[in-house]
Amino acid sequence: MATYVRLPMATSMPTSSSSSQLPGRRNLRTFCAMNARNQAKIPMPPLNPKDPFLSKLASVAASSPETLLNRPVNSELPPYMDIFESPRLMATPAQVERSVSYNEHRPRKPPPDLPSLLLHGRIVYVGMPLVxxxxxxxxxxxxYLQYMDxxxxxFIYINSTGTTRDDGETVGMETEGFAIYDxxxxxxxxxxxxxxxxxxxxxxLLLAAGSKGKRFMMPHAKAMIQQPRVPSSGLMPxxxxxxxxxxxxxxxxxxxxxxxxxxGNSVETVASAMRRPYYMDSTRAKEFGVIDRILWRGQEKVMSDVATPEEWDKGSGIKVVDGF
Structure with a gap:
């Protein structure tokens, strides 16, 4: 903000050469009045008392105006900054608080790891073999989730090959799966x-162990049951x-x-299916009893649009006879 500082200026008095042009004391009074009116027309913005720079500048102008009048010719500092002992134009970048409009979605602290973010939504994600x-x-x-509420x-999301890898190699004991199940x-x-x-x-097994009616499967997910495998025993007696x-x-x-x-199947049925690796898509897994529903977007609307059996019979011309 531009600010004018009024300095005490010496009034130029008429010399002997100019005294002939201003004869008499009356003309001198008129000249002083005109000079005062001209100075009153100069705009002087108000001084902000909370501005340290302007306050310092005004105090220097009042105490020693020659400091402001006799300016150094080749100064490396900005104008009037040499009157400060340690000039500071602004705070350091670390002290400047970023505006909210700069990036209002920027986190103020490092984000937590992915399991912690999912845990906040009561989601447990099993995305690796059970090691x-x-x-x-x-x-x-x-x-922890039971302790909290x-x-x-x-919600347990499962994308795991169990205690084996994709190629069938054993990576963990069967007790790892039983521990989560218990x-x-x-x-x-x-x-x-x-x-x-x-x-x-x-x-x-973990997928089928969910609450009844709350076991789901994505449309293109796969489920498979197989017999446990013997770990490597090359050096064992x-x-x-x-x-x-x-x-x-x-x-x-x-x-x-x-x-x-x-x-809900018999032990013989499950044992017979597990003799060899038994793969199931979402439809077969639902028929086998591993899941209760298949999740896919829009199924609620499709099911609500399906006509009832009575409407199908009425539309096809079939009449229901009472008593049958």
Whole structure:
């Protein structure tokens, strides 16, 4: 803001040469009055008392006006900035607060990791094979969500190959899947399970272990049940290999019983399907009892537009006879 500073100026008095042009005391009084009127017409904006620069400048002009009149010729500082002991034009960039209009969506602190963001929405995402690190994280999240609110539902999204990889190699023990299953059974919350991608082996058991009526599957997801596999035992003695084989058979029987319990099928039906890898798309998984509904956008509107059986009979000309 441009500001004018009034400085005390010496009034030019007429010399002997100009005294002839202003004869008498009356003409001198008239000259002074005209000079005062001309100075009154100069606009003088008000001085902001809160402005440190203008306050300092005004105080210097009042105390020692020669400091402002005798300016240095080749000064490297901006005008009138040399009167300050330590001139500062503005604060450092770190001290300047960014405006909200600069980026109102910019976070003020680093965002948390992805599991924490999903956990805020009560979502537990199982997106890796069931290795000990995954089991530890999933069980801890389930316990935390129940501690925060034992009445709100918990959503488990599953995209896992279970305790094996895609090529069938064992990466974890069967107890990893059983640990998550037992944690789910101990919860008081309603559990919604959703299959996105694949739910294979133990992951298929977790999908089927959701609350009745709350087990979902994406249209192009896959579910598969298979027998547990014996881990690599190349350097083990024959007796130890036999012990491991018996443990795998025990885990297989436990898996068959749990799948039969949650799918509504008999133990013989599940055991017969698990003799070889049994793949199921969303439709077959619903028929087998692994899920309750298939999730796809717009299905509610399509189902609401479907005519009732009575309307179909009426439209086709079929008459319903009373008594039959």
């Amino acid at each position: 000990p690190a995954v089991t530890e994280l999933v069980v801890a999240e389930l316990m 034992p009445k709100e539902p918990i 944690a789910m059974m101990q919860l008081q919350n309603e559990i919604h399970t959703v299959a996105v991608g694949a739910a294979i082996g133990q992951a298929c 024959a007796s130890d290999v036999l012990i491991r084989a018996q443990e795998v058979i025990t885990n297989r029987d436990t898996l068959v019983k749990l799948l039969a319990k949650h799918t």
